[in-house]
Amino acid sequence: MSSLDQDQRLSPCCRDKTTVSSDSSDAAGPASTPLQGLKLASHAVLEEAQERGRLKCSKCGGSRMFFCYTCCSLVGVSPQEVPLIKLPVKIDIIKHPNETDGKSTAIHAKILAPSDVTIYTYPCIPEFEKDKVVLVFPGPGAVSVQDMLQCLLDRSHDSFYEPCTKRLKTEGLQGATHASKNPELGTSSEAKGLESKVYPLQRVVFIDSTWNQTNKISTDERLQGLLQVELKTRKTCFWRRQKGKPDTYLATIEAIYYFLKDFHEHCLAQEYSGEYDNLLFFYSFLHTVINKAKRLAGKI
Numbered sequence: 165m166s167s168l169d170q171d172q173r174l175s176p177c178c179r180d181k182t183t184v185s186s187d188s189s190d191a192a193g194p195a196s197t198p199l200q201g202l203k204l205a206s207h208a209v210l211e212e213a214q215e216r217g218r219l220k221c222s223k224c225g226g227s228r229m230f231f232c233y234t235c236c237s238l239v240g241v242s243p244q245e246v247p248l249i250k251l252p253v254k255i256d257i258i259k260h261p262n263e264t265d266g267k268s269t270a271i272h273a274k275i276l277a278p279s280d281v282t283i284y285t286y287p288c289i290p291e292f293e294k295d296k297v298v299l300v301f302p303g304p305g306a307v308s309v310q311d312m313l314q315c316l317l318d319r320s321h322d323s324f325y326e327p328c329t330k331r332l333k334t335e336g337l338q339g340a341t342h343a344s345k346n347p348e349l350g351t352s353s354e355a356k357g358l359e360s361k362v363y364p365l366q367r368v369v370f371i372d373s374t375w376n377q378t379n380k381i382s383t384d385e386r387l388q389g390l391l392q393v394e395l396k397t398r399k400t401c402f403w404r405r406q407k408g409k410p411d412t413y414l415a416t417i418e419a420i421y422y423f424l425k426d427f428h429e430h431c432l433a434q435e436y437s438g439e440y441d442n443l444l445f446f447y448s449f450l451h452t453v454i455n456k457a458k459r460l461a462g463k464i
């Protein structure tokens with residue numbers, strides 16, 4: 165089996181919608197479209213590494229290409245040759261122990277943004293502070309990225325808070341605009357920089373698992389009570405979708421990328437100009453390689 169022939173682990177971050185809204189210019193296109201036009205570092209280093217083939221990981225001895233998913237380190241590629249990304253918020257990924265690490269795209273995030281990404285293996289997960297952490301997972305009470313900060317603020321201020329969705333409807337509140345008017349942020353929010361802008365959000369949790377295992381993690385009591393956030397409908401372009409699962413279930417690295425893009429626009433209120441595109445550095449390369457191989461084999 166080639167190292168590129170990875171199975172898929174998906175992140176259930178969008179609700180499974182059978183109809184897709186018509187306003188989504190960056191969503192719901194043909195499956196190959198979302199990866200076009202990204203601002204990516206050169207893939208030349210990966211092409212060269214691919215030509216050399218698999219190498220032994222210096223730490224565990226495993227045969228790997230590009231990186232070792234067990235040791236979380238690069239193999240046959242030097243750190244200077246891959247992009248290093250600073251994220252505006254900490255990301256925690258919870259992965260299921262029964263899956264082999266090679267199937268996961270979570271490792272891409274850890275390698276490309278090492279200081280901001282932590283991977284936990286279920287059931288070893290930390291206690292999360294309910295009013296500072298959100299879980300990206302769809303559900304009836306889930307809110308959009310746009311409404312997320314206001315909902316967290318409501319939680320930290322109200323001892324008897326109404327469900328966020330209800331409050332948002334009745335008061336017509338909207339995300340960052342109102343968050344910046346919050347008295348705790350005051351007028352010095354700009355001076356305080358990024359941290360105050362996204363106050364009170366400290367961490368964002370993603371679940372990295374096959375579908376069958378996802379519910380077990382998402383219903384864990386340590387994740388109960390976290391504000392759930394769902395992404396607007398976007399389609400995956402992962403090369404091996406799980407049989408029978410809709411294409412709105414994203415690969416974990418896709419989910420993180422789309423979350424951050426929304427976060428940048430709606431919570432930081434800044435125009436997005438490719439800041440986190442390199443999170444898809446490995447993913448887009450593998451996507452191209454696998455599609456090319458499929459075409460050659462006459463499968464697509």
Ligand SMILES: [Zn+2]
Nearest residue numbers: 221224232235
């Ligand atoms: Zn290793």
